[in-house]
Amino acid sequence: MTGTARSRAILTTASRLFAEKGYSNATTSEIAREAGVAEGTLYHHFGSKDGIFLTLFDETMDGFLAGIEELLSRETTGREMLSALARFHFDYVSRHQEQYLILLRDFPVHRMVEHFGKGSPQREKLDRITELFSRVLARGKVDGTLDIPFPVRDTAEMLRGSLYGTTRLKMTGLIQAPFHRLARMTESHWLKTLSPLRPAKNPRRAPGSTPRSSPRRGT
Numbered sequence: 001m002t003g004t005a006r007s008r009a010i011l012t013t014a015s016r017l018f019a020e021k022g023y024s025n026a027t028t029s030e031i032a033r034e035a036g037v038a039e040g041t042l043y044h045h046f047g048s049k050d051g052i053f054l055t056l057f058d059e060t061m062d063g064f065l066a067g068i069e070e071l072l073s074r075e076t077t078g079r080e081m082l083s084a085l086a087r088f089h090f091d092y093v094s095r096h097q098e099q100y101l102i103l104l105r106d107f108p109v110h111r112m113v114e115h116f117g118k119g120s121p122q123r124e125k126l127d128r129i130t131e132l133f134s135r136v137l138a139r140g141k142v143d144g145t146l147d148i149p150f151p152v153r154d155t156a157e158m159l160r161g162s163l164y165g166t167t168r169l170k171m172t173g174l175i176q177a178p179f180h181r182l183a184r185m186t187e188s189h190w191l192k193t194l195s196p197l198r199p200a201k202n203p204r205r206a207p208g209s210t211p212r213s214s215p216r217r218g219t
Contacts, residue, residue: 001036001037003045006035006037006041006045007045007046009035009036009037010031010032010035010037010041010042010045010046010052011052011055011056011059012035013031013034013035014026014031014035014049014052014053014056015056015098015099015102016098017030017031017034018053018056018098018102018106019097019098019101019102022105022106023049023053023102023106023107024106026049027049028042028043028048028049031049031052053102053106053107054122056099056102056103057103057107057122058121058122058125059099060096060099060100060103061122061125061126061129062125063092063096064089064092064129065125065128065129065132067088067092068085068088068129068132068133069132071084071085071088071136072132072135072136077139077140077143077145078136078137078138078139078140078141078142078143078145078146079140079145079146079191079194079195080145081136081139081140082136082137082140082146082187082190082191082194083187083190083191085133085136086183086186086187086190087183087184087187089163089167089183089186090167090179090180090182090183090186091179091183093167093170093171093179094179094180097171100167100171101171101172104164104167104168104171104172105168105171105172129160130153130156130157130160131156133156133157133159133160134152134153134156136156137152137155137156137159137194138152140194144196145196146194146195146196147194147195147196147197148194155194159190162186163186166182166186170182
């Protein structure tokens, strides 16, 4: 195996074992053995079990951020973008269930201060998510398709928090609704809560774009 292949094998195996056994119960020797590499190779690539965990965090968040950036590059209204954001979130989580289960259930407590303190790379990724949420809301406020009665940043943090709570409950088995239904329920709730009292007149749309229909209930 090449160095890249070894690194990927270690991450894939660690993700599976962390999800199956819990972070604290999976050992580096077990990860290395099942990945088909020497334990020294694991330490060479990641330094420690914590290093593997943080790499999984970074990869998962980087993919999520890239997806939101792509949504923001579209010439759509803020309302349409908010709908797309809700759907994207649950679709992304459904495709990365092992990683989200690990991140939301098992993050090492002893790493919380070091890696989530202000200025840390991991904290910057989480703050970036709030910034992108804020841009979505700000667009809707400007084009008249969303009513934001509170500060945009505060509202973005609340929406992010609602996603975090719902996702954590889903990944730990306390919510049984399927991902696609959670997406539709979240989308419907957000749009109802943030809809202007009167429909926006001539919202600023991209030339040639077509409006999306409102989410159907009961799906």
